[in-house]
Amino acid sequence: MGLTGKLTAQIEYKYWRRCFHEVFRYMPHEVSMSPELIQGCDLLEGDLGGVGSIIYWKYTHDGTETVAKEIVDAIAEEKEGDMMELYKKFEPTFHVDAHGDVDLVTWTFEYEKLHDDVEEPLSLLGLCINLTRHIELHHLNKKP
16 A cells, blocks of 8 residues: 555535634634544644644544644645654645535545555544534534
8 A cells, every 4th residue: 555645525514614714714712612622722823814823733533632733834734743653744624615505624634654554544534524513513503
């Protein structure tokens, strides 16, 4: 099996699609609304939503407390942290699109494993799917 890979998942999103994007860009602290998944995030440098900003995430992955340093690049995000113990390159991205009357959140992981023994990041993709559902439910419950 190769060391490089790409995983993609699409999830239907029933709340205003811009909201999902705006939560991650301008209000990442609100992602902590799911404390069993995300325990917190701290802005280390720059402005929220700005290119060059650095955010330090604390989250639980497969029952283990994990950290990641996110550096916001022009469009994509580059991550550092616990994932770098397994992957030479790990670049998660997401976008939200309308497909007819349905909004879809698409998560994509492009990665290069350090060696063949490293598993594909399927459980981390599952965490992102769960997080998407938590954010949606949080906003649907607040809907007037």
